[in-house]
Amino acid sequence: MRVFLTHGRDGDAVAKVRQWFARNHPDVQLIVFSPPLGDPIPTALELQAADADAAIILATPDDVGSLRQPRGSLQRRARQNVWIELGFFWARLGRHRTLLLLRGDGRGLLEIPTDLAGVAYAEFGASLGPASRRLNEFVANCRSMPAEQLTEVLAVSSAFQDRDKEWRDLRASAEDQLWVIGFAMRSQRRWLTFDFGRLEAVPSLGLVYQVVDPSFAAQNRTALVTMHRADAVDDNRTFFSVFLRELERHSDVADRVTLQLHAAAPPFSALVSDPPTHGSEMLVQPFVPRPSEGASDHPRLRLRKRAETGAYQIYWDAIDRAAIEARGTGREATGLAAIRALLDAA
Secondary structure, three states: OOOOOOOOOOOOHHHHHHHHHHHHHOEEEEOOOOOOOOHHHHHHEEEEEEEEEEEEEEEEEOOEEEEOOOOOOOOEEEEEEHHHHHHHHHHHOOHHHEEEEEEEEOOOOOOOOOHOOOOOEEEOOOOHHHHHHHHHHHHHHHHHHHHHHHHOEEEEEOOOOHHHHHHHHHHHHOOOOOEEEEOOOOOHHHOOOHHHHHHHHHOOOOOEEEEEEEHHHHOOOOHHHHOOOOOHHHHHHHHHHHHHHHHHHHHHHHHEEEEEEOOOOOOEEEEEOOOOOOOOOEEEEEOOOOOOOOOOOOEEEEOOOOOOHHHHHHHHHHHHHHHHHHOOOOEEEEHHHHHHHHHHHH
């Protein structure tokens, strides 16, 4: 279990939370937010929080403030970033996986935003003792919640012009395996040189292309054209010609390239980085009817694997079933000679 801790400027309070978890729940990985020097803070927060199963928002009396009109007495307040990050984790993980932890300073309760009135929280002072029971309950409750309730969707997009950056970012993140799944593959042809270049740059990387079998596509042309576009079947055939040519140009890394031919019409295309390990990311684009010929906007989901169930796993199971079928029917090949023979027979 991974718990993200966000905080203000009270280093002593952070240390006490660290010590409490080390003593009471040593198996919990406590992720303490540390803004880097380069990236914008929102970007760093999203990256560091991506794997969190729960969050503790540590609010300490670092600031003071009051109403401007009518003028009131100064109240002890937490840093503004604390409340922004509380809202971020409420939206990402839900209220039940987010705990507000307040530290008093012996001069009264820390002022909190009125929108949080009635929200459960834990309070402590010189030690975490008063909050210990609530912290234990929070950890126990988070452990008992179904894992599929964790947020898996990192981003939703549709704009055609944004797609290349999304593809490049996900491709660049792969260190072990990159899976490319699709049918016509017209857009993916442009990325073959990049993909093989990644193989040369990352010795541990392997590529798997799972593409609709060209023979199946030719036999089912009418249905596939209706589902996709008029030239989709021709693009499918063209992809394999370009793929084989690029593989020959990069024959020194061809032994780390696998081709799987899928004898069915896939309901989606996908790009998957380092599956199926925890933290693997997938960019999936469901196939939807096109309003007209040519490029158009399509919904795309960027998913991160958080559990053995959920949205990521549904898509990955479909990809895995297709892979098993390809192996069982002799439509999988690895390396230049084997891939050439597979395509010659297709």
